[in-house]
Amino acid sequence: MSAVATDLLVAPHGGELVDRTGERPEDLEGLETVVLTSRELSDLDMLASGALSPLEGFMGRADYEGVVEEMHLASDLPWALPVCLAVAAAPAGERVALTDESGRALAVLDVEEVYPYDREREAERCFRTTDTEHPGVARLMGQKPLYLAGRVTVFERAVPQFPELALDPTDTRAAFAERGWRRVVGFQTRNPIHRAHEYLTKVALETVDGLLVHPLVGDTKSDDVPAATRVECYRVLLDGYYPADRVLLAAFPAAMRYAGPREAIWHALLRKNYGCSHFVVGRDHAGVGSYYGTYDAQRIFDEFGPGELGIEPMFFEHTFFCRTCGAMASTKTCPHGADERVFLSGTKVRELLVAGERPPEEFTRSEVAEVLIEAYRAS
Numbered sequence: 094m095s096a097v098a099t100d101l102l103v104a105p106h107g108g109e110l111v112d113r114t115g116e117r118p119e120d121l122e123g124l125e126t127v128v129l130t131s132r133e134l135s136d137l138d139m140l141a142s143g144a145l146s147p148l149e150g151f152m153g154r155a156d157y158e159g160v161v162e163e164m165h166l167a168s169d170l171p172w173a174l175p176v177c178l179a180v181a182a183a184p185a186g187e188r189v190a191l192t193d194e195s196g197r198a199l200a201v202l203d204v205e206e207v208y209p210y211d212r213e214r215e216a217e218r219c220f221r222t223t224d225t226e227h228p229g230v231a232r233l234m235g236q237k238p239l240y241l242a243g244r245v246t247v248f249e250r251a252v253p254q255f256p257e258l259a260l261d262p263t264d265t266r267a268a269f270a271e272r273g274w275r276r277v278v279g280f281q282t283r284n285p286i287h288r289a290h291e292y293l294t295k296v297a298l299e300t301v302d303g304l305l306v307h308p309l310v311g312d313t314k315s316d317d318v319p320a321a322t323r324v325e326c327y328r329v330l331l332d333g334y335y336p337a338d339r340v341l342l343a344a345f346p347a348a349m350r351y352a353g354p355r356e357a358i359w360h361a362l363l364r365k366n367y368g369c370s371h372f373v374v375g376r377d378h379a380g381v382g383s384y385y386g387t388y389d390a391q392r393i394f395d396e397f398g399p400g401e402l403g404i405e406p407m408f409f410e411h412t413f414f415c416r417t418c419g420a421m422a423s424t425k426t427c428p429h430g431a432d433e434r435v436f437l438s439g440t441k442v443r444e445l446l447v448a449g450e451r452p453p454e455e456f457t458r459s460e461v462a463e464v465l466i467e468a469y470r471a472s
């Protein structure tokens with residue numbers, strides 16, 4: 094694949110892909126260590142791969158303040174969520190080793206700054222609530238009291254849950270270029286793809302060159318469908334119903350924050366780093382419970398100037414099969430009533446699957462239903 098071809102893709106956020114991978118340092122043994130949470134570990138790995146470009150490490154105070162208050166980094170680039178490392182106390186040295194919970198060293202961080210932060214304010218600004226029933230707020234409130242900032246150098250990458258789906262931004266960009274794609278739409282999901290999602294990804298694909306199905310496989314709530322089951326659903330659906338040269342399946346290694354609107358912006362900016370020019374934003378993107386309005390995650394894009402984000406959001410309505418239209422549709426495209434629409438609640442779908450029954454074909458492809466039924470049977 095030629096460099097010329099990847100140049101045709103959208104530029105990474107900030108202009109260049111960051112690479113924070115490097116050699117294991119000689120002085121590692123003597124360093125003070127900081128143990129990272131699973132969310133911090135996934136951020137660390139995305140810092141290594143450039144998925145969080147232009148960030149080169151955990152955020153300092155100026156970036157943090159700008160992001161929390163104004164959704165912009167100190168450089169004035171848009172950015173929607175803090176990427177911070179919480180610690181109990183300031184380290185004594187200028188450099189610390191970052192480890193996972195088993196104590197395995199993965200990276201070093203060159204200490205630039207240690208600063209206190211206001212959990213309530215961060216929750217209010219980023220999550221629009223301080224309710225600790227909110228999983229993102231609960232995690233924030235349980236964090237250690239100081240943020241440790243500095244560039245990281247990662248010498249041990251995270252072991253991916255799905256190695257064949259572990260594509261870094263350089264890999265997806267190369268794959269897009271190889272297929273001759275210039276305009277690519279990214280689709281974020283943390284659920285199995287039902288017909289509604291199949292429809293909207295295909296409507297999006299009609300207007301661009303390629304589709305990146307980019308399921309989130311990092312930490313999610315324990316009641317979301319397990320990642321392995323979801324990945325199997327994507328495989329059977331893509332194999333059976335999408336042209337192989339128009340779609341790429343890869344894992345998005347981020348941990349869910351459930352920050353709704355702000356996370357929609359953040360997800361879009363990260364997909365730009367992966368080479369996407371467009372990004373699907375449905376109803377209540379990255380939401381949880383009833384903390385966010387149905388369209389809040391779409392409206393928030395209006396808070397940025399034209400072209401400022403450098404990735405085009407594609408907004409979608411709730412979609413369904415309409416018996417009168419005889420097709421998939423949405424309230425934008427179908428004038429018929431609710432009685433004509435094949436719609437099942439999440440609870441109803443779960444009930445059917447647990448009982449070993451397939452939801453209607455207009456709602457879920459039978460191949461996908463089989464995978465889900467099998468998974469419920471095994472659990």
Ligand SMILES: [Zn+2]
Nearest residue numbers: 415418427429
């Ligand atoms: Zn209709």
